[in-house]
Amino acid sequence: MYKRLSAVMFPIVTLLCIGSIVWGYQEHQEKNSILLKAENQYQRAFHDLTYHMDKLHNELGQTLAVHSLSQGMHRKGLVNVWRLTSEAQNEINQLPLTLLPFNQTEDFLSRISNFAYKTAVRDMTKEPLSPDEMKTLKTLYANSKQISKDLFQVQDKVIQNRLRWMDVESALATEKESADNTIVDGFKTVDNKVNGYPEINWGPSVSSIYSKRSVKMLQGPPVAPEQLKQKGLQLMKPHPVKDVSIKKNGNSADHETFTVSANHAKGDGTITIDFTKQGMMMSYLDTRTIKSKQLSGDEAEKKASAFLSKHGYPLMKAVRYQDHNNVESFTFVPVKEQVYMYPQQIQVRVALDNGDITGVQASDYIYAMAVVKSVSLKPKLTVQQAKQHVNSDMKIAYTRLAVIKNDASKEVLCYEFGGTFDKQGYRIYVNADTGMEESVESVRSS
Structure with missing residues (x-):
């Protein structure tokens, strides 16, 4: 009996053993294939980063080498600088550096990118590079040279010692410090050097991107906490609260x-x-449950306008709309002397079940109050003169004056032309003083 049982079981067990070995081998091969692909991706991103940083240094040098009045070459060079920094930032994002401090270098590249873009997009025939901007370019040229040199040193060691990025990822993920992790130490060195660079004058357009809003920017005496509490209760009415x-x-x-x-x-x-x-x-946020839709968009807009008027905001007009999950979101801007003040926008959300205000975001309105006061609301160009700068194929539905913030982070007075091109809605903003197209915005059809 046992002989017959063993005769039956032996081949079955043998097949199971062989099957498990084959399965384990296949799993091992698949794992190695995945690790190899990841390693190849890391190596490619790292070597591309080193290459593009060297190209960035060379491009900055070429931009500086041309004549100070060569606006065309300056624009071309700055566009290339912007492209190369964008590629370098993308390659950094592909490396396993999330656990490794490399934020100083990333911030540095981000500022170079914004500086190059905002400088290149302006009309350089009327506003060429200033002496301060040329000084900034020289500083960036010197700094990029040092970064490129340090990355090349890391690259040489990676190639000579056949170092693997997967080991870096494993060490960072497990928080283990290896005795000699050349890649980690090299990137830390680069980041520490960048952190030690002298302060650079990026200019107001770039600095405004990174400047943090502070209540010190706001005027007026402080209000006692108890008064703020009572003001909050007024805003919450007519809801009973506890x-x-x-x-x-x-x-x-x-x-x-x-x-x-x-x-x-x-x-x-x-x-x-x-x-x-x-x-x-x-800001204002009500987290109550919103039931089925009962109000139309027009009724919701009236509710939002009434809320703003009731609580002391100036005359405002809704300029954008969005319906999502039975909530209608409106963007309102003040209208001053028939000019739409876009930097002072306020977002208001209305529940479509009963018209309650469920959200308000007014930070832009508060912090832009002082800035927009300095903008002249008297255009130098007529509507017809500004209209000549709009594509003749665009079907214009309306025209109005508006203050916007342009790509250089400056508040400018524009003619806003709203209409359609190829059945798609657009808003074209033409500078009311120079005729330059400052911005184009697509409008999603409702």
């Missing part, structure tokens, strides 16, 4: 704000309102 509280945010005077919060009396969600210390509302 558990009202207020807390201070931020540990420094630069970022000191207050949050008033309360629960709905019926227990369905909360309302939170953020204020500046001067008592200006920055």
Whole structure:
């Protein structure tokens, strides 16, 4: 009996053993294939990064080498600098550096990219490179040379010692410090050197991108917390609420704000309102459950306009609309002397079940108040003169004056031409003083 049983089981067990060995071998091969592909991708990204940093250094040198009045060559060089920094940033994102401090170098490349782009897109025949911008280019040329040199040194060691990026990823993921991780040490060296570079004058257009908003920018005396709490309750009306509280945010005077919060009396969600210390509302959020749609878009817009008017905002017009999950979102801008002030926009969300205001975002309105006051609202060009700069194939539906922030982060007065081209909606913003096209915006059809 045992002989017959063993005669039957032996080949079965043998087949199972062989099958498990084959399966394990295939799994091992697949794993090695995946690791090899990842390693090849890391190696390619690293060597491309080294190459593009060297090209960036050379491109900056060529841009500096041409005559100071060669606007065409300056534009071409800056466009190439912008392209190369974008490629370098993309390659950094492909490397396993999320756990490795390399943020200083990434920030440096980001600033170079923005500086090159914002300088290249302007009319350089009227606004050529300034002495300060030429000085900035010389500094970037010297700094990029050092970064390129350091990356080449890392590349040489990687090639000579056949170093693997997968080992770097494994070491970073497990938080293990190897005795001699050339790649990690090399990137840390690059980042530390970048951090030690002297402060660079990037100019106002680039600096404005990275400048952090501070309540010190706002005018007016501080408001007592109890007054802010009462103001919050006024904004929450007519909703019955409970558990009202207020807390201070931020540990420094630069970022000191207050949050008033309360629960709905019926227990369905909360309302939170953020204020500046001067008592200006920055945001409003109601998290209650929104039921089925009952209101039209026009009715919701009237609700949003009534809310803004009730709480002391100036005359505002809705310029953008979006419907999502039974909530209609509106972007409102103030209208001053028949000019639409886009930098001072406010977003208002309205629940379409009963018209409640469920959200307000007013930070742009608050921080742009002081800036837009310096913009002249008197155009130098007539509507007809500005219209000559618009594509003749565009069917213009309306024209109005508007203040916008252009690619150079400057507030400028423009003629806004709204219409369609090939059945797609567009808004074209033409500078009301120079006739230059400042911005083009596609409008999603409802």
